[in-house]
Amino acid sequence: MEGKSLAQLKKIRQEWETDLGKKGLKERRNEFFTRSGIPVKRVYTPIDLEEAGFDYVKDLNFPGEYPYTRGVDPLMYRENLWLIGQYGGFGSPEETNQRFKYLLSQGITALTIALDLPTQMGYDSDDPMSKGEVGKTGVAVDSLRDMEIIFEGIPLTAVKLVGTLANAIGPIGLSWFMALAEKQKVPPTAFVGFLQNEILKEYVARGAFFLPVNAGLKLVIDVLEYSARHLPNWLPIQLCGYHFREAGANAVQEVAFTLADAITYIEETIKRGLKVDDFVPQFFFFLSANLDVFEEVAKFRALRRIWARLMKERFGAKDPRSMRARFHIYTAGSTLTAQQPMNNIVRVTAAAMAAVLGGVQHAFLSSMDEPFQTPSEESARVAIRTQQILAHELGVIDTVDPLGGSYYVESLTNQMEENVWDYLKKIESMGGALAAIEKGFYQTEISSAAYQFQQQIAKKDRIVVGVNEYRIEEQINIKPLKHDPKSEKKVVSSLKSFKKERGGLAVKKALEEVKRTAESNGNLVPPIFEAVKQYATVGEISNVLREVYGEYVGGKGYF
Amino acid sequence: MERKTRILIAKPGLDGHDRGAKIVARALSDAGMEVIYTGLHQTPEQIVATAIQEDVDGIGLSILSGAHMAHIRSVLRLLKKKKAEDIFVFAGGIIPEKDVLKLKRMGVLEVFTPGAATSEIIDFVKKARDKGTK
Numbered sequence: 001m002e003g004k005s006l007a008q009l010k011k012i013r014q015e016w017e018t019d020l021g022k023k024g025l026k027e028r029r030n031e032f033f034t035r036s037g038i039p040v041k042r043v044y045t046p047i048d049l050e051e052a053g054f055d056y057v058k059d060l061n062f063p064g065e066y067p068y069t070r071g072v073d074p075l076m077y078r079e080n081l082w083l084i085g086q087y088g089g090f091g092s093p094e095e096t097n098q099r100f101k102y103l104l105s106q107g108i109t110a111l112t113i114a115l116d117l118p119t120q121m122g123y124d125s126d127d128p129m130s131k132g133e134v135g136k137t138g139v140a141v142d143s144l145r146d147m148e149i150i151f152e153g154i155p156l157t158a159v160k161l162v163g164t165l166a167n168a169i170g171p172i173g174l175s176w177f178m179a180l181a182e183k184q185k186v187p188p189t190a191f192v193g194f195l196q197n198e199i200l201k202e203y204v205a206r207g208a209f210f211l212p213v214n215a216g217l218k219l220v221i222d223v224l225e226y227s228a229r230h231l232p233n234w235l236p237i238q239l240c241g242y243h244f245r246e247a248g249a250n251a252v253q254e255v256a257f258t259l260a261d262a263i264t265y266i267e268e269t270i271k272r273g274l275k276v277d278d279f280v281p282q283f284f285f286f287l288s289a290n291l292d293v294f295e296e297v298a299k300f301r302a303l304r305r306i307w308a309r310l311m312k313e314r315f316g317a318k319d320p321r322s323m324r325a326r327f328h329i330y331t332a333g334s335t336l337t338a339q340q341p342m343n344n345i346v347r348v349t350a351a352a353m354a355a356v357l358g359g360v361q362h363a364f365l366s367s368m369d370e371p372f373q374t375p376s377e378e379s380a381r382v383a384i385r386t387q388q389i390l391a392h393e394l395g396v397i398d399t400v401d402p403l404g405g406s407y408y409v410e411s412l413t414n415q416m417e418e419n420v421w422d423y424l425k426k427i428e429s430m431g432g433a434l435a436a437i438e439k440g441f442y443q444t445e446i447s448s449a450a451y452q453f454q455q456q457i458a459k460k461d462r463i464v465v466g467v468n469e470y471r472i473e474e475q476i477n478i479k480p481l482k483h484d485p486k487s488e489k490k491v492v493s494s495l496k497s498f499k500k501e502r503g504g505l506a507v508k509k510a511l512e513e514v515k516r517t518a519e520s521n522g523n524l525v526p527p528i529f530e531a532v533k534q535y536a537t538v539g540e541i542s543n544v545l546r547e548v549y550g551e552y553v554g555g556k557g558y559f
Numbered sequence: 560m561e562r563k564t565r566i567l568i569a570k571p572g573l574d575g576h577d578r579g580a581k582i583v584a585r586a587l588s589d590a591g592m593e594v595i596y597t598g599l600h601q602t603p604e605q606i607v608a609t610a611i612q613e614d615v616d617g618i619g620l621s622i623l624s625g626a627h628m629a630h631i632r633s634v635l636r637l638l639k640k641k642k643a644e645d646i647f648v649f650a651g652g653i654i655p656e657k658d659v660l661k662l663k664r665m666g667v668l669e670v671f672t673p674g675a676a677t678s679e680i681i682d683f684v685k686k687a688r689d690k691g692t693k
Contacts, residue, residue, distance in 0.1 A: 121573055338672055454586075468676075
């Protein structure tokens with residue numbers, strides 16, 4: 001805007017404000033804030049952008065162009081829809097196989113396998129530590145055999161993206177998919193396998209770890225190095241903000257902590273002799289889709305801009321693919337309520353819409369019954385349908401970055417970016433992510449934010465419908481998840497007989513090789529791949545790692 | 560001076576979600592109680608040993624993974640075995656209604672599910688302690 005008309009606009013705004021005062025209009029609150037605490041003005045105008053030094057080409061540019069604020073692809077959803085995924089898995093591999101066949105029949109294009117906690121933390125189902133946990137939160141996978149059962153009759157090419165979490169057991173997770181591809185005679189270039197494989201946030205916010213931090217990090221980097229060299233079309237890491245957010249972080253902290261962790265992974269992988277453009281194009285983010293719709297949209301846009309600048313300016317990336325922040329989202333489970341649970345469908349819809357308006361690549365949504373149980377078939381279907389309605393009925397995808405240019409959203413995007421850089425500088429001054437985590441910086445920031453949020457609800461500064469306002473007397477009537485109550489027993493006994501039948505010599509030799517490689521600090525993926533192909537179990541492989549590296553010993557928890 | 564109420568907040572099993580546990584710990588502490596939080600991945604044996612060693616009035620067990628029945632049963636059994644049944648037990652997390660009833664029959668004094676206010680939990684703990692034998 002020209003200087004003259006800007007001055008004129010400022011004058012008009014002044015008159016308008018004065019006029020409001022004269023009319024004696026009063027706002028219902030003294031101040032308005034986004035969830036992360038960014039002050040929200042009464043109204044936004046070109047003046048706000050002008051004052052921030054907004055430059056269309058420098059700050060936004062066109063979709064698919066640096067700094068990718070408007071989207072990573074030039075045509076976005078006018079070319080392809082985002083991948084409509086679902087997170088699933090529970091009980092035994094057989095039960096999960098049935099569920100997956102059902103989900104696939106409902107039109108999903110991506111699939112994420114939920115693993116139970118023993119599997120995620122390197123325990124076999126028959127380990128004493130696993131008692132009561134087998135098949136809860138996800139499916140029990142002890143060995144490749146279980147993966148074969150899960151994918152019985154389901155080709156890996158049935159969806160465009162297939163993967164699992166495997167944060168503490170990255171090389172094992174990767175090997176399962178490589179081995180399964182061999183069994184199905186599918187070349188790894190024919191589908192995109194992905195892993196979460198992101199250990200740092202586990203020590204802060206999610207808790208699925210078992211090795212000391214440095215060993216946990218080594219496993220992650222082994223997977224990144226191996227994938228860069230052998231599986232260039234796979235996505236071997238999700239840089240995770242979701243779990244910080246679920247633990248109580250706000251949107252700014254979510255992005256800042258994720259980026260600080262990303263910097264650590266990049267620096268560690270460079271030490272393996274790779275250049276950023278060799279492996280960063282395989283990075284994906286995993287973010288929360290939360291309820292403050294405009295702040296969320298701004299979050300996704302700001303993340304793309306910061307990432308592009310970080311990669312180009314700090315890491316000297318040349319390949320545009322290294323500069324494009326692509327992301328998976330999961331709607332925030334912590335925003336769901338156990339009260340009047342049908343209302344959760346509305347929350348999930350709004351959060352998912354924020355992600356779509358923010359330019360997401362792959363989404364899976366929470367089911368309305370998550371405050372109670374692993375989703376039933378019906379509620380999982382509603383979650384899929386919600387995405388399909390967003391894609392086909394709401395008219396939100398037909399132009400790229402529809403909120404781009406909104407005075408409000410651009411102002412929020414700028415503010416978000418500024419606040420994130422501030423955090424990044426702070427973390428940098430502490431010595432980077434590892435040092436900040438070791439000092440408990442992330443943890444105390446997150447738990448303070450969580451407590452504050454809870455206080456707002458207690459004081460009714462924040463209304464959560466059905467929880468602190470609009471309550472009803474109700475009989476909760478959720479369709480129970482149909483599952484086999486004896487599945488833990490069955491899984492354990494089938495594992496025991498499998499171990500007997502399997503033949504031990506090849507497994508023993510493969511495990512010895514895992515140990516030798518760990519001791520000589522080699523990349524663990526090749527020997528673990530061999531062990532997995534010999535049907536060594538997750539517990540057997542993890543116990544070798546425990547022997548070599550020891551176990552993480554946490555202190556008493558602070559709060 | 561009256562002895563302060565002492566509470567152990569514990570995370571049994573492999574579940575790593577402790578947002579709720581930390582909020583409850585802080586709320587009880589702000590309400591003037593002495594609170595110890597175990598941190599993650601505690602076995603029932605560790606929890607009961609800590610509870611006895613720290614001489615607590617009550618244990619709050621937080622579980623969101625669905626493994627509540629097995630872990631809480633073990634904690635209650637161990638308390639009995641160690642003759643520490645005067646320590647009251649309450650629980651919180653993603654716990655279905657039918658399990659809430661079962662847990663109460665087993666001896667859990669109260670179960671708090673998603674949406675419970677911290678003020679309810681504080682009131683409960685105060686009452687439970689007043690009724691208690693410690």
